[in-house]
Amino acid sequence: MTIAKNTNLIPMVCKIFFAPLIDVDSITNAADRFHRSVTFETGKTWQEVYFTPGTAELTEKPKDTDAGELIEQSLKFIFPGDGDGNLASMDAILNRPALVKIQFQDATSKLMGDTANGAKLTQLSQFSAKGAGSTLEFSCMAIYRACWITG
Secondary structure, three states, X not given: OOOOOOXXXXXXXXXXXXXXXXXXXXXXXXXXXXXXXXXXXXXXXXXXXXXXXXXXXEEEEEEEEOOEEEEEEEEEEEEEOOOHHHHHHHHOOEOOOEEEEEEEOOOOEEEEOOOOOOEEEEXXXXXXXXXXXXXXXXXXXXXXXXXXXXX
């Protein structure tokens, strides 16, 4: 078996989207077990989350458990500033299970979460003389690594 060189050597997260699980009709395997296709309920689609460019970091850490290996998935990013209009928007998605679409600079995307185990968003706010904003983190435990999204 030959493992070819990656074509995208420094993938950078350019956009982040989420979809509450209630908006998702199904997730199916696409070409293989590393690719998924997401189908939405009528009138529903991905919702973009703004973040400071260059701050997003996706990590996947294997963890051995009695039930087998699980993958701790985490997507951390910075949401700058603070405003009274953002509180209601954040409250609508904080700690609620969702799917997360992570889009890279080459327009490919990975999927975090699934219909049985959605990713949840947490928020850490910091205000100081150096700046203000929130560190947002989508996280979940999965039985497989983040898959590529097709379609």
